[in-house]
Amino acid sequence: MASGEFTVQDLKRILHEAAGESDGADVDVGTMDTEFIELGYESLALLETGSRIEREFGITLDDSTLFDSPTPRALIEAVNAQLTVQEAS
Template sequence: MTSRQFTPAALRAILREAAGLEEGTPADGALDVSFQDLGLESLALLETGGRIEREYGITLDDGALLEAATPRELLDLVNAHLAATAA
């Protein structure tokens, strides 16, 4: 069974919808800019996590979600969950 991938493009789309991140921000190209530097607070990240859970059919631990400090760390977290559910 092939696991579904959570891509940077998918993350950007969800961040725009869930957290109000505007186009042209550093998140459009840089995966290692901290969410704090992007101006995203924990509530925005929890909303982002909720959207990811609904769209990808996974459950993310709120603590682990909030520990993801950058878009790359969030991508890794989600992809690890997707791989685990595909196994």
């Protein structure tokens, strides 16, 4: 199990494993605030990505957390918040 911080590189890697590489702009530091849907990833791709993040980082993400995080920045922050909560407990 990985631990520590969830980075944009982690997101990019897991997103590619889960749902493949998009034809458009990739997830990166330059697209942190671009919505996933514009990056070519729909809700099912995010569901699959969320499930892989949970497995790899040993956390639990509510479906609402996923769908309330429309951009890479929002999702990374949500995952890191969850990691902090779980490390504290």
